[in-house]
Structures are given as C-alpha cells and as structure tokens.
Amino acid sequence: MELEGTVLVGREFDPVQGRVVVEDGTIQAVEETSTESSSIIVPAFVNAHTHIGDSIAKEAGGGLSLDELVAPPDGLKHRLLRQTSQSEKIAAMRRSLQYMQSGGTAACIEFREGGREGVDAIRAAAASVDLHPVILGRETADAMEIADGFGASGARDGEFGSVRNATREAGKLFGIHAGERDPDDINPALDLEPDFLVHMVHPEPLHLERVADRDVPIVVCPRSNLVTKVGIPPIRELANRTTVALGTDNVMLNSPSMFREMEFTAKLADVSAAEVLRMATVNGADIAGLNCGLVEEGRDAKLLVLDGDSDNLTGVRDPVRAVVRRAGVSDVERVVL
Known part of the structure; x- marks a missing residue:
C-alpha cells in the first residue's frame, strides 16, 4: 500500500511532499517525491x-x-x-x-x-x-x-x-x-x-x-x-x-x-x-510501550489521512498547525489501523 500527499515525518513532523510505503502493517519507507495529492498524512x-x-x-x-x-x-x-x-x-x-x-x-x-x-x-x-x-x-x-x-x-x-x-x-x-x-x-x-x-x-x-x-x-x-x-x-x-x-x-x-x-x-x-x-x-x-505515533521507517503503520482540500483545510499554509488547531473528524479521508 502507498499513501501520497504531504507527509508529516518524524518527531518534528517535517512536512514532506511524498509517499508512505506500507507492507504487512509496517512503514517500509517514507519517500520524498512530487505528488498531486492534497492529502495530509499524520500518525494516528x-x-x-x-x-x-x-x-x-x-x-x-x-x-x-x-x-x-x-x-x-x-x-x-x-x-x-x-x-x-x-x-x-x-x-x-x-x-x-x-x-x-x-x-x-x-x-x-x-x-x-x-x-x-x-x-x-x-x-x-x-x-x-x-x-x-x-x-x-x-x-x-x-x-x-x-x-x-x-x-x-x-x-x-x-x-x-x-x-x-x-x-x-x-x-x-x-x-x-x-x-x-x-x-x-x-x-x-x-x-x-x-x-x-x-x-x-x-x-x-x-x-x-x-x-x-x-x-x-x-x-x-x-x-x-x-x-x-x-x-x-x-x-x-x-x-x-x-x-x-x-x-x-x-x-x-x-x-x-x-x-x-x-x-x-x-x-x-x-x-x-x-x-x-x-x-x-x-x-x-x-x-x-507501543511502536506507533510517528511516520518513520520501522514504525507500525497506524496512520491518519486528512483531506487537505476539504472546505475546512483548503488554503492551509502550515499543515502541523492545521492538524492541531483546525482539523476535525469531518476532514478525515482515511484511517489506516
């Protein structure tokens, strides 16, 4: 499975345009690449x-x-x-x-x-x-x-x-x-x-x-x-x-x-x-004692995909602030658990 969009990577949640590669419930790779997806991918x-x-x-x-x-x-x-x-x-x-x-x-x-x-x-x-x-x-x-x-x-x-x-x-x-x-x-x-x-x-x-x-x-x-x-x-x-x-x-x-x-x-x-x-x-x-909570290689693939083009999130300049201060259940596009 691959998820594309703006990925909030690592402990600092650096916003990276790219994809998350998931196999057998584990994050295998986080790859930086251009994408047309407006999704925002964060740890669950x-x-x-x-x-x-x-x-x-x-x-x-x-x-x-x-x-x-x-x-x-x-x-x-x-x-x-x-x-x-x-x-x-x-x-x-x-x-x-x-x-x-x-x-x-x-x-x-x-x-x-x-x-x-x-x-x-x-x-x-x-x-x-x-x-x-x-x-x-x-x-x-x-x-x-x-x-x-x-x-x-x-x-x-x-x-x-x-x-x-x-x-x-x-x-x-x-x-x-x-x-x-x-x-x-x-x-x-x-x-x-x-x-x-x-x-x-x-x-x-x-x-x-x-x-x-x-x-x-x-x-x-x-x-x-x-x-x-x-x-x-x-x-x-x-x-x-x-x-x-x-x-x-x-x-x-x-x-x-x-x-x-x-x-x-x-x-x-x-x-x-x-x-x-x-x-x-x-x-x-x-x-x-759980192996989740971050988007990085080797972590369990417990992920939340938000619709960055929702009426609430479209136009966001700072995705981390948007997830924390603005996003809600209505913006959820997909939950990967």
Whole structure:
C-alpha cells in the first residue's frame, strides 16, 4: 500500500511532499517525491487517558464537583455503572471506541473500572473495533493480572503498595491519578514509582523537581479539568521537565476526541503545535510501550489521512498547525489501523 500527499515525518513532523510505503502493517519507507495529492498524512493518535465505561451517562451530573462525579466508590459515575447491565455497558463502550477510531485514534490507555468483569467488558467491546485499548485494571489485584497493568485512582483513595509491587513483578504498566484537586497526593503517588501520572493540575516546585529527577511521564486532560473546575495543569512547566501526553478522560464529561483535546491545549498553553501533536501521538505511544505515533521507517503503520482540500483545510499554509488547531473528524479521508 502507498499513501501520497504531504507527509508529516518524524518527531518534528517535517512536512514532506511524498509517499508512505506500507507492507504487512509496517512503514517500509517514507519517500520524498512530487505528488498531486492534497492529502495530509499524520500518525494516528494515542489517547493516553480514558475512562470509557461511563459512556452510558454522557453529560450526566452537570454542576457537580469532581468528588460528586467520579470519586470511588459512590460518585455519580460509580452509582450509574452499578445500575447498568453488562450488555449495556459493552454496547456503549463499543460506540465510544468506534467514534475514537473514526477520528484517527489507534490506541488508548484505559483506566478500567469493575475489576475482572470490567476488563472482560472492554475486551468484548473492542473485539469488533480496530483500535487497541491498553487496559489498566482497577479496584482489585486480580484485574491487573488479566489486564495490561493497573490504573490507581489516587494515593488518598487507598493503599496501593502491594498492587504496585505485583504490577512491577508482572512487568506491567502502573499509572496513578495525582494532583487533580490539590497537591496533597502527589508525593505519595511518586513514592510508588509509577510508570506515569495523570492530571498533575497542582504540582508545587518540589513535585516538579521530583518528576524531572525521575523522568516520570505525565498525562494531562485539560478539558476534563476545566469541566470539573479543579484548574488547568501547568502544561508548559511540565513539558519543560518530562514527557507529556494528552488524554480525554471520562466520556461522561468529554467526547473522546483528540482533535478537540489538541485544539484546546494548543490555544490554552504556551506550547508549539509540534509539541501538542507529539503529546497526542508518540508520547502516549511511548508511555504505553507501543511502536506507533510517528511516520518513520520501522514504525507500525497506524496512520491518519486528512483531506487537505476539504472546505475546512483548503488554503492551509502550515499543515502541523492545521492538524492541531483546525482539523476535525469531518476532514478525515482515511484511517489506516
């Protein structure tokens, strides 16, 4: 298979007129050549933090606080999930995964509520969708055993030392929410030596130093933080110190659209379009241990082809800024997953 157009190549997303040669699901070559195609070829997205179980309750709980919405075990989300049948949850999650796929998302890192049953549910939902969920079980250690790792709610919500050790021994991924409502749970979270932290809205100078010293990746979800009124993460300060990736968080609160997350981040924070695109692609892939997120030889061919001649994108002078700040699902020409 060959894809032609303006190719955003490598980690800097250099725009090159040419073609991408794909064989057996791998990028074999990126060739510079003249082409009449107006397509824009970019790496498919990696959504680095999702909770798609609450797809059954989109826009529920308007006006509620963060704790009232999602704090375990009795936040609105958890109560609604307990009231919903397994088949309904699977069907709703499948719809969210299909939406993500149609918008160019190749993979997501899913913090999966419901123990083993929750892990089984998202696997069932994803079975017919060409999108790879990296599943982090929650609530029980045995959920981690059948998943890709463990996603902890936060250091203030319980003792996670034993499950952290078990996750490490299993060679799996351990992520934890930290600094979402205040800074009090950041040091305890860092003491667990996680593979990554989620949110970090309220880091203090000491926390930033610890993150930099240990090179702990951070996943930020600024749209979600705005909805829950906890503040906005200091994205520039975090990016100066470590790898930062983007996630969309709870489907209950936000559509799982990486286009929307990129545009919001680019217009909110003092970061370049190329930095934001890395946050939406290769940085999340690196956290998850996936071989995608860039258009370069040897990477998995997880690619997004945009129509550069759409009503929205025609006349674009800077394709990287256009992808990050302007493009949307309606501009998608093809998704190669």
